[in-house]
Amino acid sequence: MMVSIIIPTYNRPTLLQRAVRSALAACPPDGEVIVVSSDVL
Numbered sequence: 307m308m309v310s311i312i313i314p315t316y317n318r319p320t321l322l323q324r325a326v327r328s329a330l331a332a333c334p335p336d337g338e339v340i341v342v343s344s345d346v347l
Contacts, residue, residue: 307334308336309334310339311332311340312342313326314344315344322341326341
C-alpha cells in the first residue's frame with residue numbers, strides 16, 4: 307500500500323528537518339514524503 311506523508315511548512319528550517327526525519331522513519335520503503343512550503347520567493 308502506498309503511503310503519502312505531507313508536511314506543510316513556513317519558514318521553519320530546524321523544525322522541518324526534524325519533521326522530515328520523523329516522517330522518513332515512519333514511512334514504508336515504497337511511501338513518499340511531500341514537503342509543501344508557503345515561503346514566497
